[in-house]
Amino acid sequence: MKKPDLSVVLSTYNAVEWLQKTLTGYMVQTFKDFEIVIADDGSTEETALAIKELEKRMPVPLIHVWHKDEGFQKSRILNKALLACNGEYIIMSDGDCIPRQDFVEVHNKNKEEGFFLSGGYFMLPMNISKAITEDDIVEQRCFRETWLKEKGLKSSFKNRKLSAGKIEGALLNRFTPTNASWNGHNASGWKKDILAINGFDERMQYGGQDRELGERLMNYGLKSKQIRYSAVCVHLDHPRGYKTKESINFNKNIRKETRNSRRSFTPYGINKTRAKVL
Numbered sequence: 001m002k003k004p005d006l007s008v009v010l011s012t013y014n015a016v017e018w019l020q021k022t023l024t025g026y027m028v029q030t031f032k033d034f035e036i037v038i039a040d041d042g043s044t045e046e047t048a049l050a051i052k053e054l055e056k057r058m059p060v061p062l063i064h065v066w067h068k069d070e071g072f073q074k075s076r077i078l079n080k081a082l083l084a085c086n087g088e089y090i091i092m093s094d095g096d097c098i099p100r101q102d103f104v105e106v107h108n109k110n111k112e113e114g115f116f117l118s119g120g121y122f123m124l125p126m127n128i129s130k131a132i133t134e135d136d137i138v139e140q141r142c143f144r145e146t147w148l149k150e151k152g153l154k155s156s157f158k159n160r161k162l163s164a165g166k167i168e169g170a171l172l173n174r175f176t177p178t179n180a181s182w183n184g185h186n187a188s189g190w191k192k193d194i195l196a197i198n199g200f201d202e203r204m205q206y207g208g209q210d211r212e213l214g215e216r217l218m219n220y221g222l223k224s225k226q227i228r229y230s231a232v233c234v235h236l237d238h239p240r241g242y243k244t245k246e247s248i249n250f251n252k253n254i255r256k257e258t259r260n261s262r263r264s265f266t267p268y269g270i271n272k273t274r275a276k277v278l
Helices: 016-027 045-055 074-084 103-110 126-131 134-138 145-150 157-163 166-175 191-196 209-219 245-261
Strands: 006-012 034-040 062-066 089-094 097-099 115-118 186-190 223-226 233-235
Touching (some): 006 016, 006 074, 006 103, 016 045, 016 097, 034 045, 034 074, 045 062, 062 074, 074 191, 115 209, 191 209
């Protein structure tokens, strides 16, 4: 059986409704040669059952990587998911980010040796997040500014992420002042590069562990490329009970160490113990 060109890693934790909507977005991608690896940070059996049902409808392979719930351990489960990826190139996003139908295609077209890609997201309020149906995703209504405004979306320059065409999007990517960092909701790179720096630092909980990975990739010699106005996904709203001042400050100190030492490899990253693959 031929290995897929790309692997898409999606993190999730007890958010079945959002995961179902996100996977619907991957059912209608224009580019088809990819697999999905779900990095499940200890969800209950409800998530496993939902994934098994969705797997029957998915046009691409679906792999569920799970470990026991031990609090917020996203870095650890992402490392386990990385080991389960069969693709040479990896797109990372979240199970609450619905991709536009050209999302995977944009990452594939822009991938380049010596680079990683930095995308963004368009945050939706809770009322619109709830209102989006499967049909809205299949028909791509949830990516249309006019439809979202009918649902109550306010006017903003940020809406250009949705309305920009290919030419305008390319210009905005080039001139945006936003740093082209590794963003966990929308970024991609070569698996060999991520493994070379030993993946995510598993000491880090919520708050910047994705950025720290990107900083080590740059210390390793890679450059970043901005695609925030081309690779579009809408982010469904949710509470963040795992966000603490302590974890953010702890992670800031690790990132400071990474920048000051110019280190690319973390000794707290991927180990040889593979996760349970359901």
